[in-house]
Amino acid sequence: MAAITTDIPARLDRLPWSAWHWRVVIALGVSWLLDGLEVTVVGSLGPALQRPDTLGLSASQIGWAASAYIAGAVLGAIYFGRLADRLGRKRMFLVTLVVYLIATVLTAFTWDIASFAFCRFLTGFGIGGEYAAINSAIDELIPARLRGRVDLAINGTFWIGAAMGAGLSVLLLDPQWIGPELGWRIAFGLGGVLAFAILLVRRHLPESPRWLLMHDRSEEAEAVVRRIEQEVGVVYEKQQHLAIRPLRSIPWSDVLHVLLVRYRRRAIFGITLMASQAFFYNAIFFTYALVLARFYGVADEHVGYYIFPFALGNFLGPLLLGRLFDTVGRRFMIATTYALSGIGLLATGYAFSQEWLTPLTQALSWSLIFFFASAAASSAYLTVSEIFPLEMRAIAISLFYAVGTGLGGFVGPPLYGAMIESGSRSALFGAYAFAAVLMCVAAAVTVWLGVDAERKPLEEVCPPLGSDPLKRGA
Numbered sequence: 386m387a388a389i390t391t392d393i394p395a396r397l398d399r400l401p402w403s404a405w406h407w408r409v410v411i412a413l414g415v416s417w418l419l420d421g422l423e424v425t426v427v428g429s430l431g432p433a434l435q436r437p438d439t440l441g442l443s444a445s446q447i448g449w450a451a452s453a454y455i456a457g458a459v460l461g462a463i464y465f466g467r468l469a470d471r472l473g474r475k476r477m478f479l480v481t482l483v484v485y486l487i488a489t490v491l492t493a494f495t496w497d498i499a500s501f502a503f504c505r506f507l508t509g510f511g512i513g514g515e516y517a518a519i520n521s522a523i524d525e526l527i528p529a530r531l532r533g534r535v536d537l538a539i540n541g542t543f544w545i546g547a548a549m550g551a552g553l554s555v556l557l558l559d560p561q562w563i564g565p566e567l568g569w570r571i572a573f574g575l576g577g578v579l580a581f582a583i584l585l586v587r588r589h590l591p592e593s594p595r596w597l598l599m600h601d602r603s604e605e606a607e608a609v610v611r612r613i614e615q616e617v618g619v620v621y622e623k624q625q626h627l628a629i630r631p632l633r634s635i636p637w638s639d640v641l642h643v644l645l646v647r648y649r650r651r652a653i654f655g656i657t658l659m660a661s662q663a664f665f666y667n668a669i670f671f672t673y674a675l676v677l678a679r680f681y682g683v684a685d686e687h688v689g690y691y692i693f694p695f696a697l698g699n700f701l702g703p704l705l706l707g708r709l710f711d712t713v714g715r716r717f718m719i720a721t722t723y724a725l726s727g728i729g730l731l732a733t734g735y736a737f738s739q740e741w742l743t744p745l746t747q748a749l750s751w752s753l754i755f756f757f758a759s760a761a762a763s764s765a766y767l768t769v770s771e772i773f774p775l776e777m778r779a780i781a782i783s784l785f786y787a788v789g790t791g792l793g794g795f796v797g798p799p800l801y802g803a804m805i806e807s808g809s810r811s812a813l814f815g816a817y818a819f820a821a822v823l824m825c826v827a828a829a830v831t832v833w834l835g836v837d838a839e840r841k842p843l844e845e846v847c848p849p850l851g852s853d854p855l856k857r858g859a
Contacts, residue, residue, distance in 0.1 A: 390628050395624035398842050400619060414538075417539060423550070425696075454509035461484075462783040473592050475592045536766070540766055541704050543759075548692070551692035551693055627844055648773065658769070662789075664823055669730075680805075695748055722764065723828035726754060726821075761824070776849060
């Protein structure tokens with residue numbers, strides 16, 4: 386296709402923060418809230434699901450159900466990520482939400498480990514697709530100067546969902562209210578109600594103008610940006626222009642060449658961040674409730690209370706540290722948060738193995754560690770969404786999420802579940818130590834291969850495959 390010259394990316398980046406941006410953040414950022422809700426509901430309900438009057442699952446089966454969720458998320462990310470680059474961000478963030486809605490409601494009607502794991506797989510399939518479409522849309526709509534803090538804060542809303550899941554478990558498992566036999570089913574059904582409400586809000590969001598440009602729909606992109614400018618109250622002024630040749634779709638061979646040859650160092654960087662944080666989180670958080678019940682004797686209906694401080698630390702980390710990723714810089718902040726997370730887990734894991742902790746001090750210690758770990762994990766998603774070309778942004782996010790989660794997240798939950806069943810604190814500490822070392826390795830890789838993307842337009846961080854260098858003029 387013939388090249389076009391446009392100032393749309395620069396106009397999006399110069400916009401002041403507005404109510405319109407808040408609507409984008411709320412409508413799209415809720416994906417992480419849903420993921421947090423799903424993960425925490427299963428984690429908090431884990432002990433209850435072992436009861437004979439519910440599903441009668443073992444700790445290992447709960448771990449395998451968690452792995453089924455992760456496997457679904459991995460495949461969903463790859464499938465919908467490719468479609469998000471080809472068919473559009475908006476279409477996919479509507480479709481994936483519908484998939485999640487149907488799957489989580491079906492989970493409420495499962496009757497054994499097979500049906501439960503299958504529905505968890507479908508739920509993950511929808512959530513995994515959300516990650517690719519949502520991360521792409523957010524980074525392409527948020528001004529460059531604010532991209533880091535906004536992206537991290539949105540990722541942090543996972544823990545609002547986690548707190549909601551914990552609260553639901555406390556309420557629904559309490560025999561004085563509903564009780565575990567029916568309460569766990571209602572918990573999953575309520576996730577579907579929330580998803581339906583979000584679907585109504587998302588319908589009114591526009592397609593990404595940057596994606597429209599890549600698909601030779603410059604008039605539509607111009608119309609979208611003009612509507613945004615009018616709503617925000619910005620008068621049009623000529624901005625820095627970008628010459629670009631639309632590429633509606635790029636073959637898999639080109640995608641692999643970009644990842645394995647052209648940006649090989651960035652690929653190593655991205656996969657290290659994603660895999661280390663995935664193992665760190667999935668291995669620990671999916672089995673958190675089981676640790677409380679097995680080693681501390683916390684009652685099923687009280688597990689949710691111990692997740693609140695944990696969720697608070699995880700939410701406050703990205704929220705309070707996020708602006709530093711735009712000011713101090715990506716490389717320093719990513720390396721620092723990964724290193725502090727690893728060192729903190731190593732210290733806490735040793736204290737756990739020596740039986741120095743109570744349920745409360747365990748929860749508070751992990752709350753402090755995950756204050757930094759949450760920012761670190763969020764920065765991994767930010768990184769892989771901004772350091773690769775626009776034409777393949779969604780599939781790049783999908784592939785790194787899939788490979789990183791497959792390497793770091795699929796093995797962790799059943800492995801930790803089996804260790805918990807063994808009752809060995811020293812064995813569990815060994816697994817914690819391994820996760821801690823992975824985070825420290827990721828910190829070192831960041832110092833070596835990190836990309837200084839702070840406050841830079843996406844097209845400067847990584848030029849589109851069909852672009853010429855940024856240049857002034859009409």
